[in-house]
Amino acid sequence: MARSKVSLQDLAGRLGVSVKTVSGALSGDASIRMAEETRKRIRTLADELGYRPNLVARGMRQGVMPIIGIVADGLITQPFATEIMRAFDNSVRTDGLSVVVTSTGSGRSVETSVGELQRFMPRAIAYATMYHQVVDLPPAARDAIALMINCRGTDEAIPALVPAERDAAEAITHRLIEAGRRRIAFFNLPGLLAGTLRAEGFRAAHQEAGVAMVQDWIRPATRGTYSNQARSLVLEHVADLFAGPDRPDAILCGNDRVALEVYGALRRHNLSIPDDVAVASFDNQVEIAARLDPPLTTMALPHRAMGRRAAEILAGHGAPARAIEEIPFRLVERASV
Template sequence: MNKNQHRPTMTDVAKLAGVSQTTVSFVLNNVSSGNISEETKTRVLKAVKALGYRNSSPVYDLRNSRTHMIGFVTDEIGTSPFAGDTLRGAQEMAWASNKMLVLLNTGGNKEVEEEAIQTLLEREVEGIIYAAMFTRQVTPPASLRNIPTVLMNCFSIDKEFSSVIPSEVSGGRKATEALIKAGHNRIGLINGEPWMHATEARSEGYKKALETHGIEVDTSLICYGNWRPDSGYDNTMSLMSLPNPPTAIFCGNDLMAVGAYQALAVLGKQIPNEVAVVGYDNQEQLAVYLKPPLSTVALPHYEIGRWAVKHLLELIESEKKLPAVQEKISCPFISRESI
């Protein structure tokens, strides 16, 4: 190749063949689910040959041609309030292993996501972290099947990929048990939106704690909010209006706990003497400065970032395909003065 000529990319192949980059990727990586016609495959392969394009897919042995780059594809985590600790954990582990983290934020746009992944493949990254802002089930792009990949804060239903998420069930259980140990057996739960994984898992932990301690689950004490202070306020007002109101409230996140604090203040209820409150997330700039400081459960953002990169490096270094690992990282209880 002439020094003044640029190395052909997948974009060049797509343009010459008159198809999308996704189609080119599917053809080169033999992805059967693409339903691509033989005529289209032939056109793509002719364009590859004409341009002299070399597939950057990890089907090639990257151990012999290291780029020392790790791709980090995310929907919104790069702009979320929890991004700092997650990225710091991932970056520190990457740097410790002489790797550079290449972050691409897609805004949840699937077309942008596919472009981002193809760009990383063309840059010959050694592996990819596929991250989500909130914990949920995902269907990873087919183009990730041929490169070491770890799902971070998300998981696939078929468990084909290794993943790491918070241990939300145990977190919900710890929050509830802290209230039980303080002498409470009428514990309200103000949870998030019902369709979310975190909501379901924290609720499961709440119920398990009650059942373990011989306390009947009272569905009138369980309500759902929108993760914001207004729903914490409204639901606290509803709970405290019950004929037999709770003596403690477990809020599904710290922001709803703020609303609970406001409602209890309006009702003239002292925290924790009359009603105890526990949050979830440990947003320190918020929880520490509430009066009294909020007891809560911390999400292990930093640890999740570190684990994702550490396991990805294990996949990269392995001479054989390793079985997928579904890791759940403990959520510690942070005791302050609201119990």
């Protein structure tokens, strides 16, 4: 019998049971009662004959396919955020699910992307962004989206997984304070939600530790909203802060790219890392952080953990999603502190 032609009827005929019994054994439907020995015999024969379920037919009967849809707002083109997709895809595959991704932008709206995914009859649809932000989803798409990843809605009506930005800033600032640093500057990411939340954590850590903070030392790393194309202010800040006797003994950087610039600026002033100035950061962009001299202490973005948790939620495992679920960063200790 050709492996590709094996049907439920073939299995039922060989074993002398009903098609309904075979279907229940292979699908795991607990409502169809049978002896455990019968269930094992059916599954064993199905494996021996190479039976493969007709997923399209099953999807038509059940109204859903074994698919999770992702609407990606630029996500799949960003080096960091692709970690979300890799972890998500690897996790859902263990449940026999597949992932279909469609992107917004270039004239394609969220509503259009959701409509494209709905043609596949997915079990669920998620919306993901390339960086942490607040997203005002159009009303037509809200009812279709079950989870937001790396972003949150304006009204928090849809469950969301986001990086724990404030906690991460508290943790890395406490690490600097524990290392004996008491005069910490922060070159933050202006115009980004991550920057706002990290500044809150930076201030909170100082207050909790009873360490005085210089408000003027929280400075924007770039002119205008942060991006890789925005004009850097790092050289100017380092020249200003180290011009007089009241100098920082540590600099917290908004991300590893900013830290790379800080390394160069400090060396222009013959300052040693970490002896004269400790440097810490966010992201754990390994091609930068691990190759700097000395290697950079940084908070790793939780993108893989977000992908795994999203898969868990949408596949129906574990605890249900909360309105806003913050996923913790991971401290990566290297030699710059």
